[in-house]
Amino acid sequence: xxxxxxxxxxxxxxxxQNVTFRCDPISEHNRLYWYRQTLGQGPEFLTYFQNEAxxxxxxxxxxxxxxxxxxxxxxxxxxxxxxQGDSAMYLCASSQGGVDTExxxxxxxxxxxx
Amino acid sequence: AQSVTQxxxxxxxxxxxxxxxxxxxxYGATPYLFWYVQSPGQGLQLLLKYFSxxxxxxxxxxxxxxxxRSQSSFNLRKPSVHWSDAAEYFCAVGGPENDYKxxxxxxxxxxxxx
Numbered sequence: 293x294x295x296x297x298x299x300x301x302x303x304x305x306x307x308x309q310n311v312t313f314r315c316d317p318i319s320e321h322n323r324l325y326w327y328r329q330t331l332g333q334g335p336e337f338l339t340y341f342q343n344e345a346x347x348x349x350x351x352x353x354x355x356x357x358x359x360x361x362x363x364x365x366x367x368x369x370x371x372x373x374x375x376q377g378d379s380a381m382y383l384c385a386s387s388q389g390g391v392d393t394e395x396x397x398x399x400x401x402x403x404x405x406x
Numbered sequence: 407a408q409s410v411t412q413x414x415x416x417x418x419x420x421x422x423x424x425x426x427x428x429x430x431x432x433y434g435a436t437p438y439l440f441w442y443v444q445s446p447g448q449g450l451q452l453l454l455k456y457f458s459x460x461x462x463x464x465x466x467x468x469x470x471x472x473x474x475r476s477q478s479s480f481n482l483r484k485p486s487v488h489w490s491d492a493a494e495y496f497c498a499v500g501g502p503e504n505d506y507k508x509x510x511x512x513x514x515x516x517x518x519x520x
Contacts, residue, residue, distance in 0.1 A: 296449075298449075323505075323506070325508075327508075332512070332513075333513070334410075334496050334498075334510030334511050334512050334513050335450070335496070335508070335510050336510070337507045337508065337509070340507060342505075347505065348505070348507070383449060383450065385450075387506060391502065392438075392457045392458075393506070394452055394455050395508065396452070397442070397449040397450040397451075397452075398449050399449040400448070400449045402447065
């Protein structure tokens with residue numbers, strides 16, 4: 293069990309470019325969550341998956357954001373036409389689901405839009 | 407709606423002194439409560455959690471927290487702080503009613519002076 297893995301750790305992109313982040317959850321964890329953390333704030337929920345099904349999207353997730361979890365394993369978060377306001381740490385977490393389970397977080401992807 | 411308030415933005419404590427971080431929550435059902443720690447540029451590490459049962463919970467690194475339903479609080483304590491405890495601490499609330507999506511406080515930054 294290697295924990296939740298996120299790639300890349302850091303991404304610098306020009307405004308208007310598209311970016312994609314990847315999250316590999318702990319194996320056999322059926323729930324996967326994406327959070328966004330801006331400087332000086334706590335993480336905010338973006339979206340989550342139960343296996344391959346995306347069950348909820350926060351209103352923070354504009355139409356420029358899309359997330360997938362094909363085959364219920366790894367997940368990708370894509371941001372199209374990035375804006376400076378998208379600069380943040382994007383955190384992925386996974387859990388076994390069911391009762392009394394906690395989420396384990398990855399190291400995050402730090403996005404800087406210039 | 408669920409929410410978390412961490413009243414203290416920044417706390418400075420001397421090495422070897424005791425530490426208490428405050429957390430107040432709002433949640434419509436029995437809360438699941440968590441404390442996470444984050445070092446600069448890193449993801450979140452779970453310190454401890456409360457689901458049910460004994461209201462005083464022990465965590466890693468010598469931390470403990472007490473759930474007080476009457477005060478809607480879940481304060482984190484450590485009897486003797488080490489320099490390595492300097493970090494940002496986040497309190498979070500969630501539960502089965504909302505598929506364990508977490509709401510985080512804004513965090514408390516702890517500085518440890520020699």
